[in-house]
Amino acid sequence: xxxxxxxxxxxxxxxxxxNLPCNHSTISGNEYVYWYRQIHSQGPxxxxxxxxxxxxxxxxxxxxxxxxxxxxxILPHATLRDTAVYYCIxxxxxxxxxxxxxxxxxxxxxxxxx
Amino acid sequence: DTExxxxxxxxxxxxxxxxxxxxxxxxxxxxxxxxxxxAKKPPExxxxxxxxxxxxxxxxxxxxxxxxxxxxxxxxxxxxxxxxDSALYLCASSQxxxxxxxxxxxxxxxxxxxxxx
Numbered sequence: 001x002x003x004x005x006x007x008x009x010x011x012x013x014x015x016x017x018x019n020l021p022c023n024h025s026t027i028s029g030n031e032y033v034y035w036y037r038q039i040h041s042q043g044p045x046x047x048x049x050x051x052x053x054x055x056x057x058x059x060x061x062x063x064x065x066x067x068x069x070x071x072x073x074i075l076p077h078a079t080l081r082d083t084a085v086y087y088c089i090x091x092x093x094x095x096x097x098x099x100x101x102x103x104x105x106x107x108x109x110x111x112x113x114x
Numbered sequence: 115d116t117e118x119x120x121x122x123x124x125x126x127x128x129x130x131x132x133x134x135x136x137x138x139x140x141x142x143x144x145x146x147x148x149x150x151x152x153a154k155k156p157p158e159x160x161x162x163x164x165x166x167x168x169x170x171x172x173x174x175x176x177x178x179x180x181x182x183x184x185x186x187x188x189x190x191x192x193x194x195x196x197x198x199d200s201a202l203y204l205c206a207s208s209q210x211x212x213x214x215x216x217x218x219x220x221x222x223x224x225x226x227x228x229x230x231x
Contacts, residue, residue: 041202041227043176043204043222049219062162087156100145101170104157104158
């Protein structure tokens with residue numbers, strides 16, 4: 001599975017956009033980029049995913065570079081409740097038996113402050 | 115119902131005990147997963163079940179024994195654990211085990227926090 005690299009921590013002022021970068025230079029053509037977040041002591045929560053095109057949903061936007069070697073998750077108006085560890089994951093398919101293989105990297109601890 | 119439930123929330127067990135963790139989902143998902151998460155570390159995949167059959171075992175010690183009795187239920191049987199097995203155990207499910215028609219996110223439960231004394 002392709003490896004991802006993220007900064008260990010970032011700070012963001014409440015109400016401002018949080019831009020979280022991720023490098024995945026060894027991604028292959030059919031691998032999706034997923035973003036999850038984990039608020040302290042809870043299970044990870046799905047945010048968004050994409051293959052090639054930019055994606056937007058009610059939580060966030062995902063910008064993937066044309067060469068697909070990096071991506072950025074954008075939280076347009078961060079709130080205190082967005083404080084969490086954000087994981088960028090390249091999803092691999094388990095071809096022989098089925099299932100999706102998510103290999104979590106170390107993630108980025110986002111701290112949103114007043 | 116878009117929820118994955120896990121019981122118990124907390125579990126304390128001795129090294130000679132046998133206990134089980136339970137995970138349930140009623141979303142019609144056909145892939146289910148067990149992850150282990152140590153403090154301040156990312157979740158690590160342990161097992162994957164696809165259509166109630168074991169698809170992946172990530173070289174997990176045999177003191178952890180998974181079971182998928184039906185499409186909604188996933189168990190993790192624990193026996194002769196070590197203190198280093200203390201961790202948050204997360205269950206997840208996803209819709210399409212093969213993901214060929216798109217991509218399907220995994221829904222995670224809140225986890226069981228296990229302490230082995």
